[in-house]
Amino acid sequence: MNKITSLFNIRYPIIQGGMVWCSGWRLASAVSNAGGLGLIGSGSMHPETLSEHIRKCKAATDKPFGVNIPLMYPQIDDIMQIVVDEGVRIVFTSAGSPRKWTGWLHERGIMVVHVVSSSLFAKKCEEAGVDAIVAEGFEAGGHNGREETTTLCLVPAVRAITDLPLISAGGIASGAAILAVQSLGADGVQIGTRFALTQESSAHESFKEYCLNLQEGDTQLLLKKLSPTRLVRNAFRSAVEAAEANGAGVEELKVLLSKGRAKQGIFLGDLDEGELEIGQASALLCGKRIQTVSEVMEELIGGYNEALVGLKNIPSSFS
């Protein structure tokens, strides 16, 4: 047991990130059934779709699971009421102030975890009374912090300012990486990329195959004038890069981005014109096949234990 496993009453301190177009009830329940904490990603769901996913998730697992809610969600009040009405016990919030909803959710007996990309926001989370913090580094796919602080630098920075249970995210795709962030002070991990590319993820198969064949450098943080986003190279991203290299402003980028690009790419599998979001750690998975959640969990746990034995056996080169 550690801070994270006891907080959520789960077996392994591994949380599956609630990702747009990937994290439906199928993925979340599979992760929870395998001993981690599955999260339904509400960011890409209509309110009624979220209700349906929560119900199906409850039917598919008797283990704890949660819902991720980006706070800039347009119908945020509806979404919050749904998680209450459906009896969800754990909510991960992101992309907004933790001050707004934490008390409201707590009053309704719901645990709140907030995602941050800086120690400054981690401090605000603590002040807002959250139950745990996810510190997400520059390596993460999709929306990202302006500070560009990597997981290696972010975990100790957040650890230094709070004793709250700390979940490290961004760049973690192996058991050895889990051990590495534990060395830095994290209690658990949130893994996105690895789970986005499993059989249970609702992403399009073409997207999964494409992301399992990326090289180092194939994801880059762009759209910094708008909202920094880690994108996979494709025709759409080339258009973004060309516009940015020519000094495109916010309005021009918004037109280029248009609506529904992420759905088009991730869910519908349009690899050319869709917006493809995945983490930098995808390059470490190059050549892998699309695995099941339970295979991924086994690899993570096996890899963690192997790395731990390795560390315990290293000669005391620092004595």
Add this chain to the structure above:
Amino acid sequence: MNKITSLFNIRYPIIQGGMVWCSGWRLASAVSNAGGLGLIGSGSMHPETLSEHIRKCKAATDKPFGVNIPLMYPQIDDIMQIVVDEGVRIVFTSAGSPRKWTGWLHERGIMVVHVVSSSLFAKKCEEAGVDAIVAEGFEAGGHNGREETTTLCLVPAVRAITDLPLISAGGIASGAAILAVQSLGADGVQIGTRFALTQESSAHESFKEYCLNLQEGDTQLLLKKLSPTRLVRNAFRSAVEAAEANGAGVEELKVLLSKGRAKQGIFLGDLDEGELEIGQASALLCGKRIQTVSEVMEELIGGYNEALVGLKNIPSSFS
């Protein structure tokens, strides 16, 4: 003993990065005397200055030390002849192909280590016959890789393609971080930022003080059209950012950069108009005073051992 300590015949697998305007004989000999491997950074030295620093370093320590040589150095032939003539036994090369000089240096009995930012280049290093590889992540100060791969993602990528002794660089400023990269497969570390800000560093005191008061996000990777460089926020960087936001091309950036900016900032202490280079890990040192090399080494070793005990004691949450 591990692969790195036995390769260089040093006590701790800690290498001090050879940094422009910081790493003279004083810093290199202090690190070597403290049990690490000090490197003289030739990148900011005239050939005759390098000779002088090598001689002074030999007089100041009887321990092994090395010289870092950026391969795009204009008088590269002179520099290489100097390290041979002065009896240097260890050379770290960077910013160029390892194919060019490795054999030549080996024939003269000199060990060669090459710095890379991708597994692709690490493979080329192995083919060129280098003795060890430095894998430098996105967190590092100054010149940086185009792939923007962070240390957390880079170390396992390089480890996967080579069994050579592997030195991890970028974002490492604590003993816990050393342990973290060991978990990922590194044998040793190269530390820049931490040593650049010691008393023995030849950087200007104002630069050191300024860099010991940075927040997360205060260093950013810019100049990507030219050569990606991690810069500290100041008036000069604001000018670079404004130019880039307006779509400035290579020529315009070259004019803006001009000559001698790094010396102006780091060595002469012009915090407004100089080019200030430091790693992202500087934010983790915020508020520290300017320490001696031996204090830094003690903290690194103490922190490493503390983190190792912590890991050994963690409950087997993955069993």
